[in-house]
Amino acid sequence: MREMTCKQLVELVTAYFENALPTDERAAFDRHVGACPGCATYVEQMRQTIALVGGLREDDISPDAERNLLQAFRGWKDDQR
Numbered sequence: 852m853r854e855m856t857c858k859q860l861v862e863l864v865t866a867y868f869e870n871a872l873p874t875d876e877r878a879a880f881d882r883h884v885g886a887c888p889g890c891a892t893y894v895e896q897m898r899q900t901i902a903l904v905g906g907l908r909e910d911d912i913s914p915d916a917e918r919n920l921l922q923a924f925r926g927w928k929d930d931q932r
């Protein structure tokens with residue numbers, strides 16, 4: 852079983868919500884979300900956003916938002932040291 856990183860998860864979140872992930876990647880995604888509070892929060896926020904707007908477009912995920920999120924992940928990891 853491959854392990855998924857936070858960065859990979861962020862890159863795959865659109866496909867995840869479109870049910871476009873292969874079964875094994877989806878399983879890795881779910882496993883990561885179950886083990887990573889940061890990603891669990893991110894996925895939950897995405898779920899709420901999708902529920903609000905009734906869908907997900909590529910435009911909804913800006914490169915800036917991805918970068919901010921990844922910086923936040925790094926911050927959380929530093930805190931745990």
Ligand SMILES: [Zn+2]
Pocket residue numbers: 856857860883887889890
């Ligand atoms: Zn993560």
